[in-house]
Amino acid sequence: MPLIDAQALTKTYVMGDMTVHALRGVSITINEGDFVAIMGASGSGKSTLMNILGCLDLPTAGQYHLAGEAVQGMAPDQLASIRNRRIGFVFQQFNLLPRTSALENVELPMVYAGIKAPERRERALAALQKVGLGDRAMHTPSELSGGQQQRVAIARALVNNPQLILADEPTGALDTQTSEDIMNLLTDLNRQGMTVVIVTHEADIAAWARRKIVFRDGHILEDVSQHLSVRAEPVEALRQAQGERERAQGERERAQGERERAQGEREGMGAKE
Ligand SMILES: Nc1ncnc2c1ncn2[C@@H]1O[C@H](COP(=O)(O)OP(=O)(O)O)[C@@H](O)[C@H]1O
Numbered sequence: 285m286p287l288i289d290a291q292a293l294t295k296t297y298v299m300g301d302m303t304v305h306a307l308r309g310v311s312i313t314i315n316e317g318d319f320v321a322i323m324g325a326s327g328s329g330k331s332t333l334m335n336i337l338g339c340l341d342l343p344t345a346g347q348y349h350l351a352g353e354a355v356q357g358m359a360p361d362q363l364a365s366i367r368n369r370r371i372g373f374v375f376q377q378f379n380l381l382p383r384t385s386a387l388e389n390v391e392l393p394m395v396y397a398g399i400k401a402p403e404r405r406e407r408a409l410a411a412l413q414k415v416g417l418g419d420r421a422m423h424t425p426s427e428l429s430g431g432q433q434q435r436v437a438i439a440r441a442l443v444n445n446p447q448l449i450l451a452d453e454p455t456g457a458l459d460t461q462t463s464e465d466i467m468n469l470l471t472d473l474n475r476q477g478m479t480v481v482i483v484t485h486e487a488d489i490a491a492w493a494r495r496k497i498v499f500r501d502g503h504i505l506e507d508v509s510q511h512l513s514v515r516a517e518p519v520e521a522l523r524q525a526q527g528e529r530e531r532a533q534g535e536r537e538r539a540q541g542e543r544e545r546a547q548g549e550r551e552g553m554g555a556k557e
């Protein structure tokens with residue numbers, strides 16, 4: 285059973301006499317443990333899809349099952365419950381509460397989940413330690429760098445132990461080095477078994493994922509698996525080339541040996557005559 289099973293999703297916005305077809309029949313299945321990057325031009329429907337996958341919004345038509353649960357037709361409180369149990373969100377603009385410590389920001393989803401204060405504190409601290417910010421727990425967002433704020437947001441996404449992390453342009457507001465740190469963190473979480481879906485504009489960010497889905501005008505244009513990440517490729521290519529060279533060298537040595545034996549035999553025969 286796939287974790288995400290979305291069939292023929294459409295989303296239509298009607299504004300006055302204008303109708304926007306944000307999704308025009310999108311089907312996606314994503315297995316548990318996958319790492320997916322969603323790309324596509326601005327306005328192609330990426331965020332609309334993420335909002336539906338994240339149970340923040342319902343499709344106009346189509347079916348969506350998350351971990352086997354039929355999401356279409358759920359009431360708002362059921363949607364809130366499935367979100368809280370299964371999904372962690374990361375956004376481009378971090379969406380942290382200002383003037384509120386990192387620790388309290390990370391505790392927030394557990395407040396909604398009804399977890400008692402001492403356990404909240406303990407789990408929030410553990411999540412901050414996991415993202416390398418154990419020593420920044422009492423800092424407010426304005427006292428943290430962009431990358432640190434995004435790590436707080438990731439800690440907040442993790443704290444209810446979700447199966448799925450949905451990140452809509454998580455590196456969109458960060459510089460290259462900080463983006464790499466964030467992608468390393470998401471990759472680690474994926475290695476620990478979490479399913480990760482990110483939206484990104486940048487090819488080098490998408491290259492971290494195992495699968496790439498490209499959107500255009502509310503459709504899926506392309507859905508490809510990326511078995512070797514861009515980072516792994518050169519190493520693998522070098523290894524293969526090295527293997528080829530060694531095989532070729534071995535061949536040459538065997539051929540040379542053959543020639544020498546044949547030569548030796550001819551000489552031996554010559555000596556007997
Ligand atoms: N709440 C909304 N009301 C009306 N139109 C919307 C709304 N959200 C998105 N749209 C429209 O739907 C289309 C897809 O938007 P979106 O999913 O945000 O694209 P992307 O994330 O790929 O940039 C766009 O044309 C956008 O203007």
Ligand SMILES: [Mg+2]
Pocket residue numbers: 330331332
């Ligand atoms: Mg968007």
